[in-house]
Amino acid sequence: MLLNLRDMLAVAKKHGFAIGAFNTSDLALVRAVVEQAEETQTPAILQFAPGEFKYATPWFFRYVRERVKDSPVPFALHLDHGKTVEECAAAIQAGFTSVMIDGSLLPYEENKALTRQVTELAHLFDVSVEGELGTIGTMGNSDEGGVKDVLYTDPAQVVDFVQATGCDALAVAIGTAHGIYPEGFKPQLRLDILQKIHEASDTALVLHGGSDNPDEEIRRACAIGIHKVNISSDIKQVFFCKIHEIYTGTGNFMPPQVFGPAILEVRKTVQEKMDLFGSTGKAVCWRMLD
Ligand SMILES: [Zn+2]
Numbered sequence: 001m002l003l004n005l006r007d008m009l010a011v012a013k014k015h016g017f018a019i020g021a022f023n024t025s026d027l028a029l030v031r032a033v034v035e036q037a038e039e040t041q042t043p044a045i046l047q048f049a050p051g052e053f054k055y056a057t058p059w060f061f062r063y064v065r066e067r068v069k070d071s072p073v074p075f076a077l078h079l080d081h082g083k084t085v086e087e088c089a090a091a092i093q094a095g096f097t098s099v100m101i102d103g104s105l106l107p108y109e110e111n112k113a114l115t116r117q118v119t120e121l122a123h124l125f126d127v128s129v130e131g132e133l134g135t136i137g138t139m140g141n142s143d144e145g146g147v148k149d150v151l152y153t154d155p156a157q158v159v160d161f162v163q164a165t166g167c168d169a170l171a172v173a174i175g176t177a178h179g180i181y182p183e184g185f186k187p188q189l190r191l192d193i194l195q196k197i198h199e200a201s202d203t204a205l206v207l208h209g210g211s212d213n214p215d216e217e218i219r220r221a222c223a224i225g226i227h228k229v230n231i232s233s234d235i236k237q238v239f240f241c242k243i244h245e246i247y248t249g250t251g252n253f254m255p256p257q258v259f260g261p262a263i264l265e266v267r268k269t270v271q272e273k274m275d276l277f278g279s280t281g282k283a284v285c286w287r288m289l290d
Pocket of ligand 1: 081136144178208209230
C-alpha cells in the first residue's frame, strides 16, 4: 500500500517504533528496500532528494508507484529536502505521497511562511509535509546539503512552528550531519534537546543524517520520540563497495552479476536499520486498522 507520511507516522508513534526512510535514487536501491521490506513485512519510506528526483525522472515514479501500491506492506514516496514550492509541486505531480520543505536556512518567519505555503498546497492532494527547524550538519560527501555548524532546534519554537505551518512531521537538528563522518570524528547527539522537543510537542519527529551514528544513540533517540530516521550514505556506500569489489576482482560488467550481489548487500544494511528502529515485522500494525 502507498500511504502518506502522516498515516505512516501516526501508527509508528502509537506502537512506539521508527520507520526507515531510505534515499533510493535508482531501480537497484528501490528494489533492495522494497524486497527487504516485503520479505520481513516492514514498513518503509522511499525518498528522493531533489538531485535524485531529477536524475530518476518523473517516468521512474510511475514504476515505483505501480510496484508498491498493491503491496501488503505500507510504503510512502517522499521528497527529501525540497527547497522550493516548485520542487514540491513537481513531486506531487509525479505521484509522491509526501514532501519535505526545507526552509531551515531562511530566517524563522520566512521558513514558517514557506512551509505554510507548501502545506496548503500539499494537503489539497492529501500529500503530507515534513518541515525542518534548526539546521542539520554536512560532511560534504552527500547530496542532501547541510551546514558546517549545526544550529540546534529550539524546543520553544517547535509548538509555534507546527501550529503556524500545519506540517505533519518535523525534522529536528540535534547534532547529526548528512554523509559519512571522517575517521576519528565522534558525532554527539543532544538527546537532552530531543527530550525537551518531545515534551513540548506531540508532532512526529524526524532524524536526518542517520547514517554512521552509533547504534545505541539512534536507539535512544527512537525511544525518546523519533519516528522517522533518514538513511542515505550507509546504503549507497555498501552498494558501490560491492560493485567495485566485483568489477576490480573479476572484471565482470554484466548488470545481473554486478548489481544482483550489490542489491543483496544493501538489503543486509536495510535490515540492520529496520531492526535498530524497531520496525521489523510491523506491517501488521496497519492491517489491524482495517
Ligand atoms: Zn536530510
